[in-house]
Amino acid sequence: MTATKIFRFSQLRQLISEMPEIKNGLVVDSNIIFAASYELDIFHDEVAEILNVLSEHDIPLFTNVNIRSEFLELHRRVLIAESLIDFYEDYGSEMEPQLQHQLKSHRTSYRKAIEEDRLFKLSDQRIKSFRKQLMEFKANDHDAWQLFCQNYFSVRMAGLWEKAVEIFNLHFISLRQNDKSPQVSGDLSWKQMENLVSQYGIGVSDAMILNLFLNSTFPVVLTADSDLVYVIERLRPENKVALIPDSL
Amino acid sequence: MNEKKQKGPEKDAAKTFTAFRKSRQGQPSGELLKKALKNWPKKEAPKPNKKVALPSAEA
Numbered sequence: 001m002t003a004t005k006i007f008r009f010s011q012l013r014q015l016i017s018e019m020p021e022i023k024n025g026l027v028v029d030s031n032i033i034f035a036a037s038y039e040l041d042i043f044h045d046e047v048a049e050i051l052n053v054l055s056e057h058d059i060p061l062f063t064n065v066n067i068r069s070e071f072l073e074l075h076r077r078v079l080i081a082e083s084l085i086d087f088y089e090d091y092g093s094e095m096e097p098q099l100q101h102q103l104k105s106h107r108t109s110y111r112k113a114i115e116e117d118r119l120f121k122l123s124d125q126r127i128k129s130f131r132k133q134l135m136e137f138k139a140n141d142h143d144a145w146q147l148f149c150q151n152y153f154s155v156r157m158a159g160l161w162e163k164a165v166e167i168f169n170l171h172f173i174s175l176r177q178n179d180k181s182p183q184v185s186g187d188l189s190w191k192q193m194e195n196l197v198s199q200y201g202i203g204v205s206d207a208m209i210l211n212l213f214l215n216s217t218f219p220v221v222l223t224a225d226s227d228l229v230y231v232i233e234r235l236r237p238e239n240k241v242a243l244i245p246d247s248l
Numbered sequence: 249m250n251e252k253k254q255k256g257p258e259k260d261a262a263k264t265f266t267a268f269r270k271s272r273q274g275q276p277s278g279e280l281l282k283k284a285l286k287n288w289p290k291k292e293a294p295k296p297n298k299k300v301a302l303p304s305a306e307a
Contacts, residue, residue: 024253025254036261036262036265037262037265037266037269038266038269039266044262044266047262048260048261048262048263051257051261051262052259052260052261054256054257055256055257055258055259055261056259057256058253058255058256059256060253060254060255060256061256061257091281091282091285094282094285094286095285096285137284137285137287138284138287139280139281139283139284139287140280140283142280142284143284144281144284144285147280147281147284148281151281155272156269156272160269163265163268164265167257167258167261167264167265167268168257168258168261168265169254169255169256169257169258169261171254
């Protein structure tokens, strides 16, 4: 059994020979599925390549409800940003000057990020600010935010997870009492999760994913999250490792 | 419980997914949105700050 807790993508073949049980599957974190699904993510190319190696070896990927919600949240922040630009380009000339200025400035920031090969995500605070402004415009019991969502955002967002499940062949880890996945080996508790948060200062969602990984039979978590790497390096859980991009 | 071995990702899954994502664009929504945008909210003129008398030290 390996003493190393962190493996780089370039070491996957070595990892497969050291831990053949990886062939039964690994936990894939939301940032990896997101990186695979969004070409401007800094890890996109590395993740695309590692998924092809996993495909060659037919190694299945497992997720849970937290991974799903994080994946969707990342897409929400990126896709609202993109949708607002289309909206501005179609209707900018119809808008009142203040809104026009805000959206133009948003488009400039977005374009700058693209030129610099950076991912552009809106903060939740900024999304709320755009919503507040658009809600002030009304027609026939609808406000402009609702209409924007219906016509620009929802077409991009709807069904994204289902498509990811289909293309990445994602398998779901269930924690429901009468439908618990066989890979869940321990009893997951809120207390354990809170301990991870309080001892290492990581986010609650990351702690939930980590807690699941620690209480499962999966030997590997595929992640690009430095919080998970930080805790795994310190906890050094038996028979478990993280597989991370070489550039992380 | 799934008895059979579960499958790994498709080959070129990232490429397939990004192509799918990029193919989905919004459409201009026509008259209703145009109407909403023309319906500018009336902005109230900013109210002058009221001067509040501070309690004196003796009070």
